[in-house]
Amino acid sequence: MIAPSILSADFNCLGSEIAEVEKAGAKILHIDVMDGHFVPNLTIGPLIVESIRPKTKMILDCHLMVNEPEKMVPWFVAAGADWITFHDESAAHAENLVNLIHSHGKKAGISIKPNTPVETLEPLLSKIDLVLVMSVEPGFGGQKFMPSSLQKIRWLSKQKKEKGYTFLISIDGGINLSTIGDARLAGGDVFVAGSAVFGATDRAVALQQLEQVKK
Numbered sequence: 001m002i003a004p005s006i007l008s009a010d011f012n013c014l015g016s017e018i019a020e021v022e023k024a025g026a027k028i029l030h031i032d033v034m035d036g037h038f039v040p041n042l043t044i045g046p047l048i049v050e051s052i053r054p055k056t057k058m059i060l061d062c063h064l065m066v067n068e069p070e071k072m073v074p075w076f077v078a079a080g081a082d083w084i085t086f087h088d089e090s091a092a093h094a095e096n097l098v099n100l101i102h103s104h105g106k107k108a109g110i111s112i113k114p115n116t117p118v119e120t121l122e123p124l125l126s127k128i129d130l131v132l133v134m135s136v137e138p139g140f141g142g143q144k145f146m147p148s149s150l151q152k153i154r155w156l157s158k159q160k161k162e163k164g165y166t167f168l169i170s171i172d173g174g175i176n177l178s179t180i181g182d183a184r185l186a187g188g189d190v191f192v193a194g195s196a197v198f199g200a201t202d203r204a205v206a207l208q209q210l211e212q213v214k215k
Contacts, residue, residue, distance in 0.1 A: 001190045002210050003028035003061060003170070004203075007043065008194035014048075015055055021197060022058050024204035028083075029058045030172070030192045033076070035066040038090050039139035046072075046079035053080030061085060061130075063111065063172070065138045070097055077104045085109030085132050085170075089116060098127050109170070113138060118152040122159070128167050130190070131156055135183075136173030145174025150186045157187025181213050 004026050009017040018029060031049060036042035049062060061083040062076045069086040070093075076084055084101050088110050091097050101108035109130030110121060114137060121131060133152050136143035149171065156169050170190035171183045180191050193210060200206035 001028055002026060002197070002207060003030040003190055003192045004197040004207075005030040005032060005172070005192050005194035006198070007032040008198040010198070014052075017198060017203075018052060018056055018058075020203050021207065022056050024207045026197075026207060027058055028190065029056065029060055030194075031060060031062045031081075033062055033064045033066060033072070034139065038067045038087065039065045041139045046075040049076060049079035049081060059083060061109070063109075063132065065111075066090065068092075070100065073097070073100055073104070077101075077106060081106060083107040083109055083130060085111050085130060087111050087113070087138075088121060089113060094124055095127065098124065111138075111172070112152075114146055114149065118155050125156075125159055125163070125165050125167060130168045130170055132170040132172055132192075134173055135171050135175070135179075138173075143174055145176075145179040147182075149173075150182060153183065153186035153188050160187075175210075177209060177213050180210055 004021045032043055034041045034043040059082045062081040064086045067090050084106055098108040107129040109132055110128050111132035113134050133149050135146050135149035168189040171188045172192035175191045175193045176196040197206050
């Protein structure tokens with residue numbers, strides 16, 4: 001599944017941007033939430049998510065790149081998020097946070113930065129719904145894909161096969177026509193694409209091309 005990231009959308013016409021990718025077949029909308037502390041950028045809050053929710057049937061995956069994500073989970077639940085993904089590096093008690101998200105009837109995801117060993121997530125793999133591997137340093141769109149992330153994806157894919165885990169493997173950062181094929185071959189399930197989709201003149205064609213390369 002390809003998840004367009006609205007970080008690269010034109011916020012002057014966000015509603016039509018979202019409608020365009022949904023009409024083109026996208027099933028997941030990736031929403032980058034940055035607090036200016038955990039990462040050096042400030043982006044979207046729950047009010048934006050609340051305004052998006054009635055306009056689309058797509059899954060809203062809110063990626064919390066924030067300090068103290070425990071405080072923000074209820075806000076994004078109330079705003080209409082379907083999936084809530086937090087960073088292992090910023091969670092005081094990751095398992096408790098997963099349980100909190102599940103208690104609200106939402107899917108729980110956990111993300112790691114490029115320098116965080118993927119093996120640190122092993123105790124949580126039976127409990128989570130999604131692992132988001134950052135293939136760039138979080139904070140800004142348009143960065144170059146880090147090939148080192150492929151090893152993490154392979155490791156996660158191996159854990160799924162050997163132990164019967166059901167979590168999705170998502171990749172975020174530098175996903176485009178040149179990188180999505182390798183990410184898929186490594187075992188990826190969800191591919192977050194920002195500028196590769198919203199930076200294209202025709203978003204439907206961009207999504208179609210990514211789908212074709214991914215296969």
